[in-house]
Amino acid sequence: MTNHQQTIIDLRSDTVTRPSEGMLTAMFAAKVGDDVFAEDPTVNELERKSAELFGMEAAIFCPSGTMTNQIALKVHTQPLEEIICHELSHIKHYEVGGHAFHSGATLKTVNGKDGMLSAADVHNNINPDYDWLPITKVVSLENTCNKAGGTCYQLLGIEAIKAACLEHNLKLHLDGARIFNALATSKNTPKEMGNLFDSISVCLSKGLGTPVGSVLLGKKTFIRQARRVRKVMGGGMRQAGYLAAAGIYALDHNIERLKEDHQRAKILGETLTELPYVKEVLPVPTNIILFELQPFLTAKNFVEQLATQNIITIPLPHNKIRLVTHLDFTDAMLDKTITVLKKHIWYS
Numbered sequence: 001m002t003n004h005q006q007t008i009i010d011l012r013s014d015t016v017t018r019p020s021e022g023m024l025t026a027m028f029a030a031k032v033g034d035d036v037f038a039e040d041p042t043v044n045e046l047e048r049k050s051a052e053l054f055g056m057e058a059a060i061f062c063p064s065g066t067m068t069n070q071i072a073l074k075v076h077t078q079p080l081e082e083i084i085c086h087e088l089s090h091i092k093h094y095e096v097g098g099h100a101f102h103s104g105a106t107l108k109t110v111n112g113k114d115g116m117l118s119a120a121d122v123h124n125n126i127n128p129d130y131d132w133l134p135i136t137k138v139v140s141l142e143n144t145c146n147k148a149g150g151t152c153y154q155l156l157g158i159e160a161i162k163a164a165c166l167e168h169n170l171k172l173h174l175d176g177a178r179i180f181n182a183l184a185t186s187k188n189t190p191k192e193m194g195n196l197f198d199s200i201s202v203c204l205s206k207g208l209g210t211p212v213g214s215v216l217l218g219k220k221t222f223i224r225q226a227r228r229v230r231k232v233m234g235g236g237m238r239q240a241g242y243l244a245a246a247g248i249y250a251l252d253h254n255i256e257r258l259k260e261d262h263q264r265a266k267i268l269g270e271t272l273t274e275l276p277y278v279k280e281v282l283p284v285p286t287n288i289i290l291f292e293l294q295p296f297l298t299a300k301n302f303v304e305q306l307a308t309q310n311i312i313t314i315p316l317p318h319n320k321i322r323l324v325t326h327l328d329f330t331d332a333m334l335d336k337t338i339t340v341l342k343k344h345i346w347y348s
């Protein structure tokens with residue numbers, strides 16, 4: 001690491017981490033082959049390992065979580081069909097409207113509490129069978145929900161939604177970009193998730209700290225179709241084992257430690273709650289801190305002043321700020337951040 005990188009405290013996202021020594025060593029040592037021919041042993045191992053972890057039949061390694069979500073929606077729908085999801089979901093806000101582009105499907109968004117849906121939300125949003133309505137086909141949940149501040153479902157809530165989906169013949173997809181953060185807090189197991197969903201997208205490049213990659217999990221027949229869709233999206237990679245090796249390393253080494261990120265996030269949240277220029281801090285169940293500033297301090301100004309102290313964050317609309325803790329955010333950085341938040345003279 002250069003000195004420059006050492007002094008910067010980057011709280012914009014958990015995607016900003018760089019691969020650790022151990023991860024890089026594993027990547028260098030990877031045995032590789034051509035994954036478009038399904039001949040990369042390390043990719044095959046990552047797919048086997050992640051499917052097994054969730055107790056699902058099969059998996060496919062992809063370049064991004066956007067791709068794994070979009071492949072899942074494409075395989076689950078036909079044009080003129082509809083996906084029920086939360087108003088705050090990533091597939092609605094941050095995937096360039098890919099459901100329309102790739103699948104010719106519509107989204108019906110629901111405004112549930114804390115970024116989560118209930119079984120009643122599902123029941124109430126299934127379209128009746130009229131010529132003029134798209135056919136409801138998929139329910140997509142996000143766990144944790146990023147835009148709601150890293151909130152996570154209780155297992156019971158998902159089970160009720162699953163029952164609604166079974167009753168109405170709907171597929172249930174999980175955008176599990178941060179599923180391991182959710183599981184660390186809800187104390188559930190990956191297999192409990194695998195048991196409930198038709199497809200699960202898991203990001204390896206968020207809290208798990210790899211440079212690239214997501215896996216999509218599902219039944220063998222689903223993954224067979226997913227491989228074709230990945231190819232048409234341009235996501236067929238060749239010696240991708242170097243990247244998959246990072247994923248295997250992350251599954252082995254970086255899941256348990258997520259609770260440290262949660263602990264540091266909680267401390268940051270508690271610190272912010274006591275500061276006079278902070279109006280409101282949302283609960284911090286995982287690694288995302290969302291807070292609103294008092295009107296006398298604008299988010300833009302706050303972010304600029306933090307940047308002068310080498311702490312980088314992003315302003316959100318409505319005078320809000322998001323901070324995300326991650327594996328390159330150390331206790332020393334936490335201490336410095338708290339000192340700056342407390343001592344710096346804040347004004348707009």
Ligand SMILES: *Cc1c(COP(=O)(O)O)cnc(C)c1O
Nearest residue numbers: 064065066067090142146175177
């Ligand atoms: C980051 C993220 C994605 C997609 O991730 P990319 O790999 O950046 O495409 C999907 N869903 C959620 C909730 C995310 O936070």
